[in-house]
Amino acid sequence: MSRAVGIEALNLFGGTACLDVRALCDHRGLDLPRFENLLMSEKAVALPFEDPVTFAVNAAKPLIDAMSETERARIEMVITCTESGLDFGKSLSTYLHRHLGLAPNCRLFEIKQACYSGAAGLQMAANFVLSATSPGAKALVVTTDISRFALADGNAVQEWAYSEPTSGAGAAAMVVSDTPHILRLDAGAYGNHAFEVMDTCRPGPDTEAGDADLSLMAYLDCCAGAFDDYARRVEGADFRETFDQLCFHTPFGGMVKGAHRHLMRKHYKAPPNDIAADFKARLTPSLTYGRRVGNTAGGSVFFALAGMIDTVDLSEPLRVGLFSYGSGCCSEFFSGVVDAQGAARLGAMNISRVLDDRHSLSIDEYETLLSGASAVRFGTRDAKINRHLIPAAWRDTGGARLVLDSIDSYHRNYIWA
């Protein structure tokens, strides 16, 4: 049996506020059949006092709090995975290290490759653990992305409209170690597919651009190609038989449905009814949290994993196939095993309840945020954050949640509120 490695602990953070996606589609005059194809109900919307650091720390804090002093001291690497960085030099991991109170003997860095960043971070951490260069060491891997809505003007909002209903925000924090309670990775069982393509990108500090058709095509090519590479490495791997559950990167549920259909047609020429039944059984559980936060980019495949673990019957351990895709593009298909013990640990994070506690934004409140007047742009030197732009969204958590308070000579100051 291969050495144990994988995710020891996992938590998600889906923000303080969310928006009803159907209300948004109605407001924008988008037709309803298209809305149904998204398989989405809510999207997370970052407030002025939330940034990629607060999302990341708020996802990771409950994991760190649950560890003993000795365990915390073994976190020897912090990897932030993001396409929403705040600085070209300084990585978000430095802020995480500070606000999580980690030990100084620690590697801090950041990984960027669009929505693939989280899988890249997990694999880097897993290989650090497998290398046993520091036996018993743990790594903290945190994906954190928020959609860039601090836009210049009305035209920019219009350009962004193609992805507005699906653009979300969220962070997924994972402790990676040799005691993988949540997901035991099948070490060495993975497949990659990558090539250069300009499908979606973030070409400026506060802009997103892209071609939805091209991105979908690249996603489909990668899903098929990454699984083929997995099957080349793993003797006897079969898309339909090997995995009890599947968790795919989820820009929106409809895209996952398309990729699943593609693989079921390609490998088995499966008829529509079989494809629909298989999707319902093996992929619907993975949409549980994604449909409540929107596209969380680097974290999306882990939102899928958590949603699946929190909803399926795990009285027997299950093998799960995971697919991550990041525009530009790079992708990976990998696998691991989840069980009831992991489900109990994940359940202790109360992910669903924390999502329920978010403030549901009215369209007027959302438009106020979109206007960007109070948003802190990339490269801001000094600022005092308006905490009460949307008064109803403020939550007094008695010091349990990190918020952005001010910026002083580019240095971001956060407080526990």
Place this chain on the structure above:
Amino acid sequence: MDSERIFGLLVAQIRDTVPDLETHPIARGDVLADLGVDSMERSEIILAALEEIGLKVPMVDLHGPRNIGELADLLAAKSGG
């Protein structure tokens, strides 16, 4: 397979995928998006056409055509017809 045959095959797939278009006239100059076919349905139509033609090419190689006629021409060129 020549472009005309592929066009006929695409039209059949479009009608199959989007039942609302079953009786709607479809011409080579028509744009799928303008006919109300969303991006998921467009990829489904193209994948089904590839399967029927027996053509194996990356989907990204089929990005670019501005209308159904151009898509048929591109598929014909890729299939050597």
